[in-house]
Amino acid sequence: MRMDRRQASERVTVVLSIECLKGSSKADEWTGDMLQTGDIVEELKIGSSVSVRSPFKNGKTGIQRLLHSSYKSKDTSIQVRVRRGDDEFAELQACIVPNESAGKKQYMLRAIDDPNYAVGFCDRTESDCFALQASRNARMVSALTRTQLQDGYVAYPWGRKMQEFLSVPNSSCFLSLLFFPKSSDRAASRYNDLEDTLARANAWLTASQSSGVPVVFMNIHTESLLTKISGETASSTVNIAGSLSDLANMSHASLYGFEDYHGVDLGVVRAVRLWYAPLGGEFPLEIKIKESDTKLGFAISRTGEGFIYISSVIDGDDNAPSTRSGLSDLYKEALSASKWLVISRVSNQKVLPWMVSSSGAIRCFDTVSLSQKLSLHRHAKVPILIHVFLWDQALASNSRGSTSSRAIATPPVMPLPPEIQLSRQPNENQVMPLPPEASGDSVSLSDGLDLRLDRDTAGNASFRFHDFSLPNNWSTSILKRIYEAFCIRQGQQSNRSPPDLGF
Numbered sequence: 001m002r003m004d005r006r007q008a009s010e011r012v013t014v015v016l017s018i019e020c021l022k023g024s025s026k027a028d029e030w031t032g033d034m035l036q037t038g039d040i041v042e043e044l045k046i047g048s049s050v051s052v053r054s055p056f057k058n059g060k061t062g063i064q065r066l067l068h069s070s071y072k073s074k075d076t077s078i079q080v081r082v083r084r085g086d087d088e089f090a091e092l093q094a095c096i097v098p099n100e101s102a103g104k105k106q107y108m109l110r111a112i113d114d115p116n117y118a119v120g121f122c123d124r125t126e127s128d129c130f131a132l133q134a135s136r137n138a139r140m141v142s143a144l145t146r147t148q149l150q151d152g153y154v155a156y157p158w159g160r161k162m163q164e165f166l167s168v169p170n171s172s173c174f175l176s177l178l179f180f181p182k183s184s185d186r187a188a189s190r191y192n193d194l195e196d197t198l199a200r201a202n203a204w205l206t207a208s209q210s211s212g213v214p215v216v217f218m219n220i221h222t223e224s225l226l227t228k229i230s231g232e233t234a235s236s237t238v239n240i241a242g243s244l245s246d247l248a249n250m251s252h253a254s255l256y257g258f259e260d261y262h263g264v265d266l267g268v269v270r271a272v273r274l275w276y277a278p279l280g281g282e283f284p285l286e287i288k289i290k291e292s293d294t295k296l297g298f299a300i301s302r303t304g305e306g307f308i309y310i311s312s313v314i315d316g317d318d319n320a321p322s323t324r325s326g327l328s329d330l331y332k333e334a335l336s337a338s339k340w341l342v343i344s345r346v347s348n349q350k351v352l353p354w355m356v357s358s359s360g361a362i363r364c365f366d367t368v369s370l371s372q373k374l375s376l377h378r379h380a381k382v383p384i385l386i387h388v389f390l391w392d393q394a395l396a397s398n399s400r401g402s403t404s405s406r407a408i409a410t411p412p413v414m415p416l417p418p419e420i421q422l423s424r425q426p427n428e429n430q431v432m433p434l435p436p437e438a439s440g441d442s443v444s445l446s447d448g449l450d451l452r453l454d455r456d457t458a459g460n461a462s463f464r465f466h467d468f469s470l471p472n473n474w475s476t477s478i479l480k481r482i483y484e485a486f487c488i489r490q491g492q493q494s495n496r497s498p499p500d501l502g503f
Contacts, residue, residue, distance in 0.1 A: 016041040016056050016063060017124040017132075018082055021099070021108055023143075024117035034111075035092050035119050037139070038132025039082035042089070046096075047075040059123045067107040071096045078109060080119075084133055092119070168348045168387070173282065175215075175344075177204070178223070179272040179356045191358065194222070194270055200356070201274045208305045212340040214391035218275040225269045280390030282344050287325040287384040289377065296378055297322030298331070300343065300371060306353030306364030309340040310388075321378075330388065330395070337391055345387035346370065 018039040044063070045051045050070065056062055070076065076096040083089055094109035099120060102108075111117040124132075132139070163169045179201050181191040201220060208215055287296065297320030301311035313328045314320050322328050334341040344352055353364035377384045 013126045014059060014123050015126050015129060016054065016059055017122055017129050018080075019120045019122045021120050022116060022118040023147075024111070024114045033090065034117065035080065035082055035090060036084070036133075036136065038124070038129045039084050039090065040126065040129050041080060041121065042083050043081040045079040045081075046070045047077055050075075060121050063121050064106060067096050068105050071098070071107060080109065085130075094119075167282070167284075168345065171345075171348055171350070173277075174275065175277060175350075175352060176273050176275045177201070177353055177356065179204075179274065180358045181269065181271065182360055183358045191269075194272070197270075197272045200360075201272050204305055204356070204362075205274060205276060208303070208307065211303055211305065212338055213303065213305065213307050213309075213342055214279040214339050214389050215276045216279050218277050220272060220274050223271045223273050225271055278342075278344070278389035278391075280393045280395060282387045283330075283390050283395070284385060284387050285325050285327055285330070287321045287327065287377075287386070289321060289381045289383060291381065292319075293321055293378060295320070296374060296384075298327060300367055300374075302364065302367050303340065306362040307340065308343045308351050308365060308367065308370060310334075310343065321384075333395060334391075339391045340389075342389040343386055344389055345385075346373065347385055348387075 018035045018037060018041060020035070020037045024034065041054060041056070043051065043053045044056075044066075046066070047070070050066070052066070058065075067078075070078075078094055078096055080092045080094065081089060082091075092109070093112050095112060096107050097110045097118075099106045099108040102120070108118050108120040111119075167173065179197050181194070181197050182200070184190045184192050198220070205215070205217055295314070297314040297317060298310050299312045300308055302308050310327065310331050313322050313331045315328075317323060320328075322331075331341050344350060351365045351370065353362050355363040357363065374384060
């Protein structure tokens with residue numbers, strides 16, 4: 001009877017126990033070498049002067065006071081020796097750190113060899129400690145279930161990476177065109193459905209490929225753009241999904257509205273973004289200017305889909321900038337392959353179409369302003385760096401080899417994923433580009449007659465003559481022949497692009 005009372009008193013004896021607060025980076029707290037929850041503290045050594053053994057006066061409270069005084073005196077090195085069962089022991093070398101989550105003047109121990117691992121102290125009965133030690137496997141499975149993956153942030157040198165790893169610094173090789181839904185009335189209060197926008201995107205891409213623009217489809221998706229609406233637009237779109245049955249109609253709508261908590265009517269426009277890429281990548285060409293250069297030796301024009309392309313090059317002049325740079329060779333390769341030599345960048349700035357408005361107009365770059373910029377390069381003797389679309393990646397190495405004598409090495413061709421390195425062959429239904437009839441700065445006819453075409457408005461056929469002079473010995477019949485030749489030229493290009501603008 002006296003033995004039973006002694007054993008019962010031993011079971012209710014309160015001891016200082018270990019509480020695992022943070023696991024190690026490799027979960028080594030579940031091995032026998034590190035401290036575990038339920039281990040009984042036998043001895044603490046702080047620095048080289050303080051050593052206390054079990055039983056500890058005032059338990060956890062007394063130990064926290066001891067840790068506080070040691071931390072204040074900057075004596076934070078501590079060694080803990082624990083008992084597991086009756087004859088198994090383990091030790092931990094740690095440092096004393098504040099435990100802010102537990103409150104003021106509360107401390108925990110962080111392992112020296114693994115800063116992620118931290119333990120604290122708590123008061124438990126000896127029987128509870130033995131029970132925790134016996135339930136190690138069950139607690140391990142429970143910890144596995146509770147453990148969640150943590151996220152975080154990592155600093156990244158974006159500026160340096162965008163300079164080093166992009167063919168054109170600070171500019172991506174991703175190309176896209178954003179299509180807004182087309183308005184179905186003059187007041188722009190109603191818009192065609194999503195299928196109409198997708199169909200227009202499809203038509204634009206197919207028309208571009210058929211005309212000779214070397215691009216390939218990459219991806220397409222919708223983009224939701226928030227805007228403020230009012231009037232007829234708001235009354236026809238707000239609360240369009242009043243019930244579950246209306247959701248089917250909403251899935252095809254290109255504009256739907258809702259009312260925010262301020263009572264303002266907001267509309268969500270569902271635009272379509274079409275991603276595309278050049279068949280053979282983008283190839284850089286540097287056109288150097290000499291003091292003796294009076295013209296660049298090439299002309300530009302624009303397709304109906306908004307692409308700027310080389311429409312003609314001067315022939316027979318080996319000293320022209322277009323010939324020296326290799327542009328003439330690429331142009332001839334494009335003609336033989338029935339492709340446009342599309343300009344994608346000028347001075348690393350993209351000059352591709354980027355948006356289709358709700359009226360159906362394509363936002364693209366103007367050939368007049370671009371020709372002015374290129375002419376200013378020639379007058380200022382500043383080299384011109386352009387990028388062109390290739391239709392075959394084999395042309396990149398050939399063109400680079402033919403222009404290897406240039407002082408400035410050209411950057412590498414922008415690579416494409418393997419799944420889109422295709423070769424689109426023309427078929428009988430495609431319309432191939434016709435070779436242009438003129439080259440150089442102007443259309444030179446004969447006897448000093450200089451005929452130029454200049455854009456007067458933004459239309460496709462609104463041009464005017466300038467610098468138009470006739471010798472005194474020219475007759476009216478010759479003037480009539482010139483006019484007829486111009487009309488024939490206009491008729492041939494009406495289905496493709498505006499007349500050429502040469503430099």
